[in-house]
Amino acid sequence: MKRDLDLVRDLLLALEERHSGHIYPAKLKVAGRSGYEVSYHLAILEDAGFVRRPEVTITPGSVVSGRAIQQAGSSIRMTWQGHEFLDTVRDPEIWRKTKAGASKVGSVGVDLLWGLAKEYVRAEIKERLGISLE
Template sequence: MKRNFDLIRHILLKIEESDSERMTIDDFVTDEYSPKEISFHIRLLLDVNYIEATSIRTLGSPFEEFIVQRITMFGYEYLDSVRDPKIWTETKAKLQKATSSVSLEIVKSVATKIISGMLGI
């Protein structure tokens, strides 16, 4: 499965919007994103310490289930750079020009440079 930066942003925004400390995969499902895709991306967010979540093994489930508790400081640092829809759109446009894959750090760096430019820094 390929990493989807739009889905990563979607998950972080949903966690931030929620008052719950017990979100499940169902809280993130849309017509665009399947439970299996969401599960994969929650695992990726755990890998980079952007969120805190507990894995729940459910017998017969085709994907890993999670209880998502919160965004970490690392997660907020990333989300702060991509939260604004205008910044996100411009960031994605710049990243499409890249000839190869990019990391989350590059995404954050590009968005931060766009924000800096808007601020005249």
């Protein structure tokens, strides 16, 4: 399956909207996307360090159901890095410019895409505030 950066952004936006800070992947729905697409992209977001599953620790002697362990281990939350990336590409116009710029050079990885988005944000800051961030 090919990585879909629009879906990556949509998933991060959806995760951020969760008041609890975490969600079970099976409950995360994105309009027009299959469960397979969502699951795959959540897995690669985890690979990239943008989301993670909480560690499950059990105190010796405690009684915990297998279902509770399974549920705790299967929930996901966004990491600091995930929030940072999302904050950079949140603005729809910045996202549009970033994708357009990336398409001019062909395929780029997330690090380069993120760097490109940061440069567009810096340009917006300079234009709107007259401040140059170097």
